Amino acid sequence: EADIYQTPRYLVIGTGKKITLECSQTMGHDKMYWYQQDPGMELHLIHYSYGVNSTEKGDLSSESTVSRIRTEHFPLTLESARPSHTSQYLCASSELLIEFFGQGTRLTVV
Amino acid sequence: GESVGLHLPTLSVQEGDNSIINCAYSNSASDYFIWYKQESGKGPQFIIDIRSNMDKRQGQRVTVLLNKTVKHLSLQIAATQPGDSAVYFCAENRGAGTALIFGKGTTLSVSS
Numbered sequence: 001e002a003d004i005y006q007t008p009r010y011l012v013i014g015t016g017k018k019i020t021l022e023c024s025q026t027m028g029h030d031k032m033y034w035y036q037q038d039p040g041m042e043l044h045l046i047h048y049s050y051g052v053n054s055t056e057k058g059d060l061s062s063e064s065t066v067s068r069i070r071t072e073h074f075p076l077t078l079e080s081a082r083p084s085h086t087s088q089y090l091c092a093s094s095e096l097l098i099e100f101f102g103q104g105t106r107l108t109v110v
Numbered sequence: 111g112e113s114v115g116l117h118l119p120t121l122s123v124q125e126g127d128n129s130i131i132n133c134a135y136s137n138s139a140s141d142y143f144i145w146y147k148q149e150s151g152k153g154p155q156f157i158i159d160i161r162s163n164m165d166k167r168q169g170q171r172v173t174v175l176l177n178k179t180v181k182h183l184s185l186q187i188a189a190t191q192p193g194d195s196a197v198y199f200c201a202e203n204r205g206a207g208t209a210l211i212f213g214k215g216t217t218l219s220v221s222s
Binding site: 042045102 | 155203212215
């Protein structure tokens, strides 16, 4: 089982604020992913990375951006939060095909 | 677009019963499938996987069945326990170098 950590677990923030969701993994996995998930619904891929300095957009259009400067770290940034960004954000990493997930960040924009 | 889907959004069972959760996929090129369990407030957790060259795979109290003819995947949980209550997702991989594609999820409720 991979060790993958997300902070913060919960965040309530005002409209227009800039936020960064943190994700770190200690397994040395090259591949990392960000998913967006509404409660009980399917996961939608918003960003992924296959290694340092590699980032791609996923299937779901997102106004967020990501960076991958270090293997273990894959932060997600929203430059200007809006109520439509309210959701759960899940980070995952993988070496082969199995993706291992963090606990998620539940974001509420008011 | 093509996606992985589950037949039923909810399933309620009694403790000790066997549970069967179903999933249909549409892409015949998918060659690897995973079942995940997601408890409230947590991220998805790997349960069991199966490759397309297999029909069945067994784990501890769980069995995954793959029917490639009708593009159907199922997860069987034996002697379901209250701790099995969660949302279950199937996910497919359509080739090396691609991310998993997740279905909509089935909420399993186990009453004692």
